[in-house]
Amino acid sequence: MLSKNKIKLIQSLNRKKNRDETGLFLVEGNKMVEEALRSEYQVELLVCNSTFLDQNSALSGLANELIETDSESLHKASLMQNPQDALALIRQPLNSRPEFNLNHDLVLALDFIQDPGNLGTIFRIADWFGISSIICSENTVDSFNPKVVQASMGAIFRIKTWYTNLENFLMKSADNQIPVYGTFLEGDNIYNEQLTNGGILVLGNEGNGISKSVEKLVTQKLFIPTFSSGKGSESLNVAIAAAICCSEFRRR
């Protein structure tokens, strides 16, 4: 049985304050929970029905605590409109600098990304393009927000994230002659530029783009050309721009 207190705990994780206090975050859906159990992350609590248990008997044993319940209770606990057969509470990893070498690793630096769906999608893009570390400004939306986790489609378990002062991080990189890329309307056509294997690609806020203080630290301004004739869109969504940039960095 799923107690009222457990339901309360699960739902409380919709708020950052409660995630910070408990050190936990919520994952929902069969595929996502399976990925969590297979990942390096510690699954503190698995709540599932018999369907999930039958299909994942060995995997389910990896959770610290397992509560088998019925679909009705799952529905009560879930933050989703159409919950599946499982949800899990996961221990947040420490917020520490991931290992990378900017001379040959490309990392993404997020400057105040606000929308959880965008951040989750950026995780998925990074995962596809073999980018294993993302640096987030301290005002970027929390990567353990349930909407970020769901939109990442499991990529959250494979990408290392670090929330830090972005200006400081970029300043140190500048000292080491690491290229810092960012997209700007006045940037150089990305299709014509020689892009390095390693370095930092900065992605800016949905409404305002890259902030002034971060812009100063960008060493190479890029632009994704528009092919619209006349009055076209003024900008691309940040996740769309991220995808096109990552594709350009990886293609040869």
Next chain:
Amino acid sequence: MLSKNKIKLIQSLNRKKNRDETGLFLVEGNKMVEEALRSEYQVELLVCNSTFLDQNSALSGLANELIETDSESLHKASLMQNPQDALALIRQPLNSRPEFNLNHDLVLALDFIQDPGNLGTIFRIADWFGISSIICSENTVDSFNPKVVQASMGAIFRIKTWYTNLENFLMKSADNQIPVYGTFLEGDNIYNEQLTNGGILVLGNEGNGISKSVEKLVTQKLFIPTFSSGKGSESLNVAIAAAICCSEFRRR
């Protein structure tokens, strides 16, 4: 004053049935309403406060009917959580075949795109990359869904959309030797392919990809390579894939 009946009409346009019956759709937000007024679309009703009117006095005159009201009434009528200074009811254009020549125009063909956010984002991408026509399968989400309209950021007013039987449309194109592209896991590396200026790019359903009946009509299967080492994401979001494909078609 905004009557109860008008508020009821505005809110009823959240449902496709009511949009079909009235032939109208809803646009919200200052920038979107301004774009609607500047576009070829007929604005049947403009509802706005004095702030919007002061900033757009000439433009507002283009609406067939204008109701000035206060922010409270706007809030009551709006489908958004944080409505701005204006909303408008727009006449839907006829669902007819747009003009294009597939020998030199690239068009997108959407095979059962379900998510309104994805469709709106695809509009925005098409607009950026100078693609002026989108063909939608009859089961693709309605392009006049308010969430599609908002996510398009105004691109809805610049792109011609046609809902039709996709198989029939593609069969006719095949008869004319028009290339039909689509992305598949077993496709050819898109970075190495010679892509034509004109033709059709098919984008498939979020969960299931391109349907079997449409797959048969694809003449060139493409694949966006993954650079993930080991167990990475299994797929890209359809709008992300669309962006990368469009970028590849346009870059030279």
